[in-house]
Amino acid sequence: MEKNNKEEELKKKVDEAWKESVEKEIEGSQDSSAKEIEVTFGLFISGLMMEALIALGEVENPVTKTKESNQLHAKFIIDTLGMLEEKTKNNLSKEEQDALEALLYDLRMRFVEKTKKP
Numbered sequence: 001m002e003k004n005n006k007e008e009e010l011k012k013k014v015d016e017a018w019k020e021s022v023e024k025e026i027e028g029s030q031d032s033s034a035k036e037i038e039v040t041f042g043l044f045i046s047g048l049m050m051e052a053l054i055a056l057g058e059v060e061n062p063v064t065k066t067k068e069s070n071q072l073h074a075k076f077i078i079d080t081l082g083m084l085e086e087k088t089k090n091n092l093s094k095e096e097q098d099a100l101e102a103l104l105y106d107l108r109m110r111f112v113e114k115t116k117k118p
Contacts, residue, residue, distance in 0.1 A: 013082050013094075014108060019044065024041075032107075041092065041096050042095075042096065042099055045081065045084070045100055046101065046103075048077055048080065048081055049081075049103050049107065052074050052077040052078055052107050053107075053110075054066075054068075055070045055071070055074035055077060056067070056069060056071075056074045056107075056110055056111065056114055057069030057114070058110065065077055069097040069114070071111075071114065071115060073112065074107075074111055074114075076108050077107075078104070078111055080101070081103065081104050081107070082104060084100070085100050085101070085104060
């Protein structure tokens with residue numbers, strides 16, 4: 001029961017961080033003088049998260065318009081995020097660190113679920 005509560009809490013943090021990044025991106029694109037999107041750590045890890053979700057077959061591939069599973073690629077992206085967590089230790093804000101931890105936890109649990117043998 002506690003595990004499910006922790007998973008839900010982490011999913012909420014990831015969702016909130018992602019929504020915040022998207023809202024900032026939308027606000028920037030609505031400004032007619034804005035020609036570039038501000039690159040942030042949150043936006044960067046959100047992009048990697050989406051790539052992992054596509055590779056896990058949980059989100060439709062925007063190019064092929066189908067759900068495709070590529071576990072090797074999903075593992076590579078998750079491992080890349082893990083390496084990023086290790087290399088940025090003590091260099092992120094509390095919000096960035098929390099978002100990265102929550103995102104990694106969520107993706108790792110999804111990967112384990114997808115690769116679990118029946």
